[in-house]
Amino acid sequence: MEIPIKNKRLAGWIREVAELCTPEDIYVCNGSRQEYERLMRMMVDSRMAIPLKKRPNSFLFRSDPSDVARVEDRTYISTPSREDAGPTNNWIEPDRLKKTMLTLYRGCMKGRTMYVIPFSMGPIGSPMSKIGVEISDSPYVVVNMHIMTRVGNRVIEALGEDGDFVPCLHSIGAPLSEGQKDSLWPCAPMEKKYISHFPEENLIWSYGSGYGGNALLGKKCMGLRIASAMARREGWMAEHMLILRLISPEGRRYHIAAAFPSACGKTNLAMIQPSIPGWRAECIGDDIAWMRIGDDGRLYAINPESGFFGVAPGTSYETNSVAMETLRENVIFTNCALTDDGDVWWEGMTDDVPSHAIDWRGNDWTPESPGDAAHPNARFTAPVSQCPIISSDWDNPDGVPIDIFIFGGRRSTVVPLVYEAFNWDHGVFMGATASSETTAANIGAIGNLRYDPFAMKPFCGYNMADYFKHWLDMGDRLRDKAPRIFYVNWFRKDGDGRFLWPGFRENSRVLKWMCERIDGKVDAVKTPIGLLPRMEDLDLKGLDIPPEDMRELLSVDISQWKAEIPNIEHHFKTFGARLPDRLWRQLEEFKGRLGG
Ligand code: OXD
Numbered sequence: 205m206e207i208p209i210k211n212k213r214l215a216g217w218i219r220e221v222a223e224l225c226t227p228e229d230i231y232v233c234n235g236s237r238q239e240y241e242r243l244m245r246m247m248v249d250s251r252m253a254i255p256l257k258k259r260p261n262s263f264l265f266r267s268d269p270s271d272v273a274r275v276e277d278r279t280y281i282s283t284p285s286r287e288d289a290g291p292t293n294n295w296i297e298p299d300r301l302k303k304t305m306l307t308l309y310r311g312c313m314k315g316r317t318m319y320v321i322p323f324s325m326g327p328i329g330s331p332m333s334k335i336g337v338e339i340s341d342s343p344y345v346v347v348n349m350h351i352m353t354r355v356g357n358r359v360i361e362a363l364g365e366d367g368d369f370v371p372c373l374h375s376i377g378a379p380l381s382e383g384q385k386d387s388l389w390p391c392a393p394m395e396k397k398y399i400s401h402f403p404e405e406n407l408i409w410s411y412g413s414g415y416g417g418n419a420l421l422g423k424k425c426m427g428l429r430i431a432s433a434m435a436r437r438e439g440w441m442a443e444h445m446l447i448l449r450l451i452s453p454e455g456r457r458y459h460i461a462a463a464f465p466s467a468c469g470k471t472n473l474a475m476i477q478p479s480i481p482g483w484r485a486e487c488i489g490d491d492i493a494w495m496r497i498g499d500d501g502r503l504y505a506i507n508p509e510s511g512f513f514g515v516a517p518g519t520s521y522e523t524n525s526v527a528m529e530t531l532r533e534n535v536i537f538t539n540c541a542l543t544d545d546g547d548v549w550w551e552g553m554t555d556d557v558p559s560h561a562i563d564w565r566g567n568d569w570t571p572e573s574p575g576d577a578a579h580p581n582a583r584f585t586a587p588v589s590q591c592p593i594i595s596s597d598w599d600n601p602d603g604v605p606i607d608i609f610i611f612g613g614r615r616s617t618v619v620p621l622v623y624e625a626f627n628w629d630h631g632v633f634m635g636a637t638a639s640s641e642t643t644a645a646n647i648g649a650i651g652n653l654r655y656d657p658f659a660m661k662p663f664c665g666y667n668m669a670d671y672f673k674h675w676l677d678m679g680d681r682l683r684d685k686a687p688r689i690f691y692v693n694w695f696r697k698d699g700d701g702r703f704l705w706p707g708f709r710e711n712s713r714v715l716k717w718m719c720e721r722i723d724g725k726v727d728a729v730k731t732p733i734g735l736l737p738r739m740e741d742l743d744l745k746g747l748d749i750p751p752e753d754m755r756e757l758l759s760v761d762i763s764q765w766k767a768e769i770p771n772i773e774h775h776f777k778t779f780g781a782r783l784p785d786r787l788w789r790q791l792e793e794f795k796g797r798l799g800g
């Protein structure tokens with residue numbers, strides 16, 4: 205077969221994969237609009253995609269009910285030594301894992317087209333960007349990759365004859381025998397799914413799932429797991445962070461990067477419309493930040509993606525009008541409900557609930573039906589460029605200079621609305637001990653408390669203790685140019701389970717306080733956990749929030765925090781001797797501040 209590719213390693217790899225997976229044909233994607241439209245038409249014809257009458261050029265897909273989220277239990281970091289993957293990752297020795305997966309890959313694309321998807325994470329040609337090539341037998345993956353990354357001929361050109369790339373092999377794991385009728389969402393059973401990373405070879409092998417981060421390999425697999433390992437080797441950072449620009453009434457710009465676990469509001473914060481008069485925000489990215497130290501010693505961030513793969517349920521004109529505007533056209537929806545007039549719907553989208561819809565499983569649904577109309581992890585895939593508040597710098601190849609880091613999670617108790625780190629090491633301690641109640645973004649139990657350091661637990665491609673060390677090293681290099689570090693919790697509840705803080709647009713009040721902190725305009729209250737706002741420094745004008753709620757939101761209950769200590773100790777001990785001493789020291793100091 206003639207492959208129109210000059211890059212020798214790429215041409216060789218395509219041949220090798222084709223021999224292994226035995227597809228019916230091979231198609232190299234050029235990234236054009238015609239290509240996108242042709243594949244969509246093909247999927248509409250096969251009834252995998254449903255065109256939406258109400259939204260131009262938008263389509264609904266329904267996945268298999270067993271294939272609805274990332275599968276952390278089936279995700280592997282395969283390093284020669286188990287220690288190098290660390291206690292937060294599943295591990296199988298590379299030769300053994302490859303042997304198992306080669307057996308699965310053998311003949312797995314039979315009856316299907318093998319798509320070769322050359323993509324760039326970050327603007328093509330930026331020194332901060334990296335090229336990947338995904339081989340996949342899923343046309344759904346191709347159209348999503350078109351939106352989420354920069355796909356096509358320009359990438360092949362940038363690769364040249366000997367440019368480097370990350371090979372990302374993906375198969376849904378559902379070969380078709382002669383005459384076999386295809387299912388609408390083919391995939392392999394759970395025990396055959398593998399989302400594997402070989403960080404020492406910069407290699408990704410994914411098998412058996414067609415959904416989200418399991419299949420769109422530029423995102424979590426390359427953009428975070430492989431990139432984080434590369435970043436440590438090369439002295440930069442790959443983080444699970446949104447990036448936004450906040451602009452004060454005087455026109456001063458602040459760049460904020462914030463790490464929250466999946467489905468904890470990163471997309472909402474990335475698209476915030478400040479409720480405080482005169483303040484504006486621009487969106488740069490909602491999920492991943494790649495950051496390097498620039499010539500001036502500051503930390504510069506790019507969003508390596510070019511699309512949003514956001515959680516749909518809960519998104520509304522009330523909670524995130526910018527997202528709703530972004531979703532008007534050219535969108536791929538997955539596992540949302542279909543309304544009778546040909547639109548999508550999900551829980552929380554409108555106050556009026558449709559009296560009838562087709563649910564995410566394809567069944568009739570009414571408000572009396574026992575289950576949700578949309579799956580809780582239903583998603584939209586939309587181009588970043590359609591976001592009405594996208595920053596003109598969102599694809600600036602040099603990135604934007606970060607002033608503020610925010611960590612956080614979903615905690616109904618204990619953790620106050622906001623506090624600031626005393627210094628970089630303390631900020632790293634805050635990130636390393638970040639905890640959150642689990643969400644539907646991963647297959648597994650929902651609402652369990654877990655440590656999710658830097659919101660990277662599912663995404664760190666190496667031993668997390670070494671990752672903490674990398675953060676400490678970055679601080680040593682950045683010194684007084686380092687971003688200031690804050691921790692937030694928008695999800696605190698009272699005893700009756702009611703949220704104490706309104707969240708969404710009102711979170712701008714907390715961001716404003718952070719900006720005033722870095723400008724030295726306001727003092728803070730020193731507490732054992734960090735620096736908290738004085739009540740009078742939080743701009744609460746126009747917000748109807750009872751003072752007792754505010755007091756609770758800004759309270760630090762020493763006995764509750766003391767009760768966290770054994771859990772933190774246990775969490776740290778899981779890293780054994782690899783945990784940096786500087787973090788043990790932080791814990792000792794924390795205990796001291798809490799009074800023993
Ligand atoms: C995501 C996730 O899809 O974190 O961004 O699960």
Ligand code: MN
Nearest residue numbers: 444465466491
């Ligand atoms: Mn994410």
